[in-house]
Amino acid sequence: xxxxxxxxxxxxxxxxxxxxxxxxxxxxxxxxxxxxxxxxxxxxxxxxxxxxxxxxxxxxxxxxxxxxxxxxxxxxxxxxxxxxxxxxxxxxxxxxxxxxxxxxxxxxxxxxxxxxxxxxxxxxxxxxxxxxxxxxxxxxxxxxxxxxxxx
Amino acid sequence: xxxxxxxxxxxxxxxxxxxxxxxxxxxxxxxxxxxxxxxxxxxxxxxxxxxxxxxxxxxxxxxxxxxxxxxxxxxxxxxxxxxxxxxxxxxxxxxxxxxxxxxxxxxxxxxxxxxxxxxxxxxxxxxxxxxxxxxxxxxxxxxxxxxxxxx
Numbered sequence: 001x002x003x004x005x006x007x008x009x010x011x012x013x014x015x016x017x018x019x020x021x022x023x024x025x026x027x028x029x030x031x032x033x034x035x036x037x038x039x040x041x042x043x044x045x046x047x048x049x050x051x052x053x054x055x056x057x058x059x060x061x062x063x064x065x066x067x068x069x070x071x072x073x074x075x076x077x078x079x080x081x082x083x084x085x086x087x088x089x090x091x092x093x094x095x096x097x098x099x100x101x102x103x104x105x106x107x108x109x110x111x112x113x114x115x116x117x118x119x120x121x122x123x124x125x126x127x128x129x130x131x132x133x134x135x136x137x138x139x140x141x142x143x144x145x146x147x148x149x150x151x
Numbered sequence: 152x153x154x155x156x157x158x159x160x161x162x163x164x165x166x167x168x169x170x171x172x173x174x175x176x177x178x179x180x181x182x183x184x185x186x187x188x189x190x191x192x193x194x195x196x197x198x199x200x201x202x203x204x205x206x207x208x209x210x211x212x213x214x215x216x217x218x219x220x221x222x223x224x225x226x227x228x229x230x231x232x233x234x235x236x237x238x239x240x241x242x243x244x245x246x247x248x249x250x251x252x253x254x255x256x257x258x259x260x261x262x263x264x265x266x267x268x269x270x271x272x273x274x275x276x277x278x279x280x281x282x283x284x285x286x287x288x289x290x291x292x293x294x295x296x297x298x299x300x301x302x
Contacts, residue, residue: 013227020228043231052201053225071224074204076164077171077239080194088228113302120302123272123295135298144274144297147286151264151271 001060003100005107008055008067013040015064016057019090054111058091058104065095066104072115084112086122089131105138152211154251156258159206159218164191166215167208170241205262209242209255216246217255223266235263237273240282256289 008016013036047053052073058066067090073083086108091101112120123146124131136142159167164187198204203224209217218241224234237259242252263271274297275282287293 016227037230039231040227043225043227046225047227050203050225052203055227069226071222073222073238074194074197074201075220075239076167076191076194076198076206079188080190085224087224088226109300109302118302120300121274122298123274124298125295132296135296138300140298140300142296143299144276145283145286145293146295146297147273147275147291148294149260149271149289149291151260151269 003103004059005056005104006059008044008057010041010044012057012064012067013044015092016055016067016090019064019067019092020088022093023090056104056108056111058100060095060100064092066091066100068104068108070108070112072112072117078119081119082115082117084109084115084117084120086112086120089122101134102138105135109138154254155210156207156255157210159195159208161192161195163208163215163218164195166243167206167218167241170215170218170243171239173244174241205266207255207259207262209251211246211251215243217242217251219255219259221259221263223263223268229270232270233266233268235260235266235268235271237263237271240273252285253289256286260289 017036017040047055047069052071054070056068056070057064067088069087071085071087073085075081075083089105091104109120122135122140124135132142168187168191198206198220203222205221207219207221208215218239220238222236222238224236226232226234240256242255260271273286273291275286283293
């Protein structure tokens, strides 16, 4: 079955939010109580208006089965190098285990390169041991501590 | 001596680049061979034109003694939460050890909050043990693996 990777549109929001919530860590923190809460619609508008944001979905047989968000980050260090950052990677539980995540990440890496990025970065919660092995298998090195502070 | 934290201007570039290079890891990767290489001027223009980027300097007695870059990241997860990201933190070697880094980071955290961020994130190379202790002392938790991939 052919896989399509493309920029998300507003009609994808219910599927994206369901995937964000369908996860051990996400279950406690997302709101799927109404069709699409305003907080998600507002965030979608901001993301879509920012040319350095690329909210993506993976689609198969007209069903959205994956999501991730790319950010292209300009910076001075490394002689003005652009960084590609990957956040909020999710594959729907029904579609896991078939190599879709790998194809999606390979597409994400290629898309960052097309946008001029020469380094790609992402964080993964240390409790997600499967995800950590997955990113290592794609060539990522866990060279950094990923710090978070809730404010 | 009063400390000023402010948005960087183009005239700060020589001092910022010198601080990026004056570092165990940075020495090998920055270009201080000419006054200010075009790659830095170009990157500075892109950063300055992006309202979600905030390149900052710390100044004392009209001398730039610190730099960091904030990025305000919109996202869908956590019900549309904004993230503040801190990158490329440097304090000039002559100014280290006097608590300036701590004040600068506290200012950075407050600035992210003012921009609506409810989580702050940063990565630190695992070889920088002093930096890691410093971020932990500010309340950051090393909950994530920070992955990098050069492409």
